[in-house]
Amino acid sequence: MKKLLALILVLAMTLSLAGCGTSGSGQSSSKTLNIGVFEPASGDNGAGGKQETLGIEYANSVTPTVQINGQTYNVALKIVDNQSATDKAPTAAQQLVSDGVSVVLGSYGSGVSMAAAPIFQQAKIPAIGASCTNPAVTQNRPYYFRVCFIDPFQGSVMANFVKDQFNAKKAYVLNMLGEDYGSGLATYFANAFKQLGGTVKSEEFPEGTSDFSAYIQNAINYGADVIFAPSATTYASLIISQAASAGCKIPLAGGDTWESSVILDAQKGTNLQVYVSTFFDENDKSGAAAAFVTGFKAWLNANPQRKTDNGGNDIVAAVSALGYDAYMTAIEAIKIANSTTGEDVRNAMSKVSFDGVTGHISFPNGGDADKNEAFIKQADNGVFKFIKRQSSKS
């Protein structure tokens, strides 16, 4: 009996290996261009990563082919899960390299992007981040690009906003211990806020925290005018609902990760003021955005699994829009390069210039797209209300 089982297992393994072999050789002979999708589908950022991947998949369904040297190439997406973990990210990146991708898109989360950067650089494959906002992602990394604005900008936008809106003098800043995105953004906010003449109390919570009542109490005792808590949505929704049940009336503000249906659900039915800064506004009727929103909603509603991955509704997240723009940027660069080689695509990036759904995209100074405004929104009983466009100067 045991021998039979072992035999079956061995057979299953060899068969699956043989399967790999045939599919691999099939791809190299047909005209297919591979684009890697390096995003988390599990871990703390799994939910956001899925929304970004949805944007990329939608873009792929809109523009499934690209012309290179007069020949039509089908664009195939190679999707890997970096599990939101910096120790797992290099393996996932290596997987994409061995799949022979021409360009990589992602990731949601700056830490995993940085962890994978050396691998892409060594393989001479350009990577285009969608929403990784930590400035270190593209610093001294000639193969990393991104289509979003960066954290020092976002931090000073939020500092200016709370100063303008609430005349805030004391800010309580809370982020997760050892998380690249949150601690970076918290520091930039704190620096900008101090430059505007305010005072800051910064605290950190360990991974896996679910009781935030003590932190809320610390903020109240400090007499804060605003709580700035850039963090993953899992923690953010706990912070918001516990602030509400502790009777806290201090306005809360977060970064781009907070623009999620999870935050809307947490704020619903409370009187808390919750503000987010983000890349994109669903109700923006200008240019490419309107067509994108209509098309993306229809695409989401056509398939129940996509809707589940988007959080069970058809609200368009900013990261989906950025994922779409990252894909379109890659296609533009491939067209200009007129080649499938990673090196050529990288060299073509500086010539890319087009209007994406999150604004104009071009790369005049290295790896960061040239963006100068953020959208401020307020979570208000189930919807994000557009407040204003905010630049980093008040």
Added chain:
Amino acid sequence: MTKILPYLLGGISVGGQYALIAIGYTMVYGILRLINFAHGDIFTAAGFFMVYAAASLPLYLSIPLVILLTILMGVLVERAAYKPLRSAPRMSVMISAIGMSYLLENVMWYITGGLAKRYPVIPWISDSVTILGCTTKRVTIITPILTVILVIGLVILIQKTKIGMAMRAASRDFETARLMGIKIDSVISFTFVVGSALAAVGSMLYFSNYATVTPVVGVMPGLKAFVAAVFGGIGSIPGAVLGGFIIGISETLTKGAGLTTFSDAVTFALLIIILIVKPTGLFGEKPTQKV
């Protein structure tokens, strides 16, 4: 005092929830000498059951249904992952438990899509109340009281009933109990029934306070509850409860003192000190030498 009170209230409430999960760990350990790593995930699953049940059923139906489903799940986990390994080395069962925990987490990722779900509001216990000038939810006050009532009930069950006697016999000596005609499988199933039911109640109290359910939300409370069980002396139910409260309170007080970065470190340092002074935990039995 008014400064400390909110922290103390929070600590007691967190501690009560740790205690309810810790009982599940300690009971299974007492009988099977197995650390059921999947217990934290059963707690999470109870949260999801409630999210989906309350979406289509009224609360007076969904609450018993959730408890029933959680019990069923606990027993199924035991039947599928632990019973076939009853005569295997203890290490194999532990690996099986770790595997079960990851399996449950990933199944929940797959089904829910990973975005945090809102826990339904259970009326009355979710209302805000003001005690000595600080606002909190009513569930904060109810949790420790309910925990103590449930534990007293459990102790009576173990000390006074026939099945309780069988459980005590099994925990003292597995083989002899079997020789005396105790149906060991049904005793073990019953242990999982009680443990899972308490996890279901614990999850209702927990998520009424922290209303966000994600597939990995049970991991950290599960770990802390396990620490609480060790703290109080693993195998001892009053020990698990006391351990839960001590850990919950020390955690929030550390945060209140401004040492937010070290809140977990202080808790675990406390555990190490207790274990150095009293290696079997607060209420732990001395290991008896079998001849």
